[in-house]
Amino acid sequence: MKITVMYFAWVRERIGVPRDVIETAAATVADLVAELRAREERYAAAFADLSALRVALDQELADFDAPLAGVREVAFFPPMTGG
Amino acid sequence: MQIIVAPDPFSPGDQLERFSARADGAGAIVSFSGLVRDEGGRLTRMEIEHYPGMTERALAAIAQQAVERWALADALIIHRHGTLQPGEVIMMVATAARHRRDAFAGAEFLMDYLKSRAPFWKKEFAADGAEWVAAKDADEDALTRWDR
Numbered sequence: 001m002k003i004t005v006m007y008f009a010w011v012r013e014r015i016g017v018p019r020d021v022i023e024t025a026a027a028t029v030a031d032l033v034a035e036l037r038a039r040e041e042r043y044a045a046a047f048a049d050l051s052a053l054r055v056a057l058d059q060e061l062a063d064f065d066a067p068l069a070g071v072r073e074v075a076f077f078p079p080m081t082g083g
Numbered sequence: 084m085q086i087i088v089a090p091d092p093f094s095p096g097d098q099l100e101r102f103s104a105r106a107d108g109a110g111a112i113v114s115f116s117g118l119v120r121d122e123g124g125r126l127t128r129m130e131i132e133h134y135p136g137m138t139e140r141a142l143a144a145i146a147q148q149a150v151e152r153w154a155l156a157d158a159l160i161i162h163r164h165g166t167l168q169p170g171e172v173i174m175m176v177a178t179a180a181r182h183r184r185d186a187f188a189g190a191e192f193l194m195d196y197l198k199s200r201a202p203f204w205k206k207e208f209a210a211d212g213a214e215w216v217a218a219k220d221a222d223e224d225a226l227t228r229w230d231r
Contacts, residue, residue: 006134009204056134056202059141060140078215079217080218081203081217082162082201082204083203
């Protein structure tokens, strides 16, 4: 399946691009993270500590063990700091 | 219910006046505005990044929860993104209800939730460099008081 992976704040800066469109067979967010980590050092660095990251699936907050079936957009970002 | 996410500066006073005019019959209106601190003159500017699409959805969901829980007559959330200078207004919330307790509680709920559940990220720029603002555990803990 083809999904859009988006990065925000320091995750975007560390990876160097705001988004990737990738072809993946990952079953869960954790599987997708493992694929991304294996890509290049900058991805491995961005995903080194998952406790520092949050994930949204199709613009809804989700967990790292959530399934990816049917998901079109995955976003990774640090804890939010609005207000 | 009104949600505005935009880079443009706004006047909290004008917004509050319009909100009050709409909230016909409400006995209580509470508003809160958040400003960019200058951190003792250290901060030169702030940049706020957000996740277009998810931001509006998340804020609408938070506002809807507040409206239902405290039977608010109306709720307003305005949040800017982009580059802001110290002293500028970042955001505001306003709630209208029959009684003040509901208006206050609704406004606090909006603030607590939008701080850690709406996809905004602040980056502070100072003369000696730039840094992403780290989320505070206290902000996350603040949400537990709304559990029921």
